Each structure stands twice: as structure tokens, then as C-alpha cells.
Amino acid sequence: MLNGKTIVLGVSGGIAAYKAAALCSKLKQAGAEVRVIMTESATKFIAPLTFQTLSRHDVIVDTFDEKDASVVSHIDLADRADLVVVAPATANMIAKMAHGLADDMLSTTLLATTAPVLVAPAMNVHMYTHPAVQTNMQTLAERGVLFVEPGTGQLACGYVGKGRLEEPERIAEAIERFFGEKELLQGKKVLVTAGGTVERIDPVRYLTNDSSGKMGFAIAEAARLMGADVTLVVGKASVQTPEGVRTVRVESAQDMLEAVVGRLPEMDIVIKAAAVADYRPAEQAEQKIKKKDAEMTLKLVKNSDILQTIGSLKTKQFIVGFAAETQSIDEHAMDKLKRKNCDLLVANDVTQEGAGFGHDTNVVRIYDRSGLVEALPVMSKREVARHLLLTVADRIRKGD
Incomplete structure (x- = not known):
């Protein structure tokens, strides 16, 4: 899987730097071309000669130590990389990445590369859970940076908790999995809807819902990483x-309907993760409605059902719907799947802890026409997205 791939391995200054040597060895044995960049701090824990011997290439530490006059080293490495792996990634390096700092060879190369980036954090448990570190990781995740979660156990500082660099074998498996999944949706055109819709009452007021867009965005990102040509139709998102x-901005349910239906014929997969308003005001005031009476009656009319519309129009498309429920989840999910002609339907109970709008995690159940396919435990929305798309890719491959 890694044969012929160029992996830039960034090693930052933590005690776990010694594990990066084993990772370098495993990647090299798997056929990868490994180029190592170390921070100055990393060299205090392990010598560059170790990585030079394992990778069979010079190790770069100093941004200004240009060994080949025909290239600029950090640009050359940034362009060569099929994947950049930072392991271990300290809190300091994660902060640099999040804020775009470039004060050493590794952070400069990370800013210059357009290749995917995978980060394996390693630090004290209290550092890992610090709000600043968590915010920085969230920022990177929203930019598409991949993470290998640290392990839980005895840390070098004496604490027991989460923060230990994942074992080299597990990181290598994550890298192989990345390249293995990279072509699962190659050549497929995928349309994802995300966020909430806005139904205007007047120029300053509207009806909407609590959707953040996180689930749909995670699906769009996962589809891109699997090689798909992705169009994201997005309403209100946080x-x-x-x-x-490719991002298409819309506001109302009608806007979203037109954006989706107009692009439907060219799509192979449509995943409707947006939370679309069922109703809209019958009339939209041209000016701000002034406060007058003690009561105000707002007349609503039903919006067109986007999922049902595309279900009735589909030809070759594989359609995935979403259902946010608060009760009788199995019954409502199966009814919705059949009425709206979906191939798969993803449902969740938004009242369940760890699920629903605004969370970084979700708890979903996946259905097909035969019933429940799989009930997933609490996991990050990015993992839910990846799992869902693996299921979609497998069904398409089998012709189901």
C-alpha cells in the first residue's frame, strides 16, 4: 500500500520522539520513501543519525542548512509529500500549526505543503485536555488535518492518563488505511447538504434550527479524502x-432544493445531512415588522421535501438520508427511508448524550430497506462520516 509513496515524517521535541524511529523503520519496510524533519528540541531526545540510518536520507533540522542548491528544501519536501506525518506532535507544534507560525523547518514545511497531514499528539494528560490545545486541534481538524488519538496509560512525567503517543504499529496502520481508502470514491461525484436552512419572516428575523453543519462537513471532508469530487450545498452553519x-451557499429550503435538483443528474452519490425547515412563513414582510399587539399570529406553509424530491428523480444516484428523531427512532427511520426512496438512512436520537446538533460526536443507526444495518457507538462525527462512506463505497462496489 505504501510502495512508492513519499512520506515526510516530522518529529517534534517530546520524550516520545524515540517511538518515531520505530515508525520510520516500519514505513521504510512497507516501501515508503521517508524524509525526516526534526525540530531542534527533538534532537535533544534522539540523534538525527538514527533517522538518517533508517530512512537512508539526510535529516533536516535547520531551515537554512540547504544541502542541494538546485532546490529550496522546505518547498521541495512540501511538494514531494504524498502525506506529512507529525509524530510525536507536541502541544507547541500543534499550536504553531493552528496559528500558521513558521519559525523552524518543520512548521515552515507544514505551511508550504498541500499534501494531507496526519498528526499524532503526545504530551502530559493535563496539557492534552487544556482548552487551548483542544481548540487548536479542533481548528486543525476543521481544516482537514487527520489525527491518530493518543493512548491512555503511564506517561513519562509519572501521570496516568491520555496523552501517550500511539504505538508505531497503530500509526503505521492508520497511514496504510489512509492510502487504502484514498481511492475508494475516485471518479465519483458526491453532493452533500449541510447546515440549517433560514426561512425569512422579515429582513431581520427568520425561522431556523440548531444545526451546526458539523456532520455534513465531516462527510464532505471524508468523501474528498476518499478521492471523490465533492460539492457541498450548505445553509446556515457555525x-x-x-x-x-466545491461549496454552494444557500439560505432557504427552496434555495437548497434548487441547488440540489439542478446538480442531481451529474451526481453519483447524494448525502442529505442538512436540517431543512419543514415550514416557511406564508408571507415575508419587506420591512421589519413593528411590535404592536400583545399577540402575533404567523401563518406557515409547508416546504417542498428535498429528500423525497431527489428520491423520486433519482436514476443512477445512491441516496443517503438523515433523520434526527426524539422517539421511536427505528419506526420513523424505516418509514422515512421507504417513503423517500433512499438507499441508506442514518438516524439519531438527538436527545441522547453525545448525539445531536452542535456536538463533535454523534450516535447513529444506519438502515437499509431490510432494516437496521448497524448501530454505531458514540464516536466523533468525522469517524461517523468515514464509517458511513466506507459502507456506501462497499454497497456501490457490490452493486447493492
């Missing part, structure tokens, strides 16, 4: 849209 996808 997080940054993922990079590398």
Missing part, C-alpha cells in the same frame, strides 16, 4: 467549511 470541496 463552523468553517472544509477545504478542497
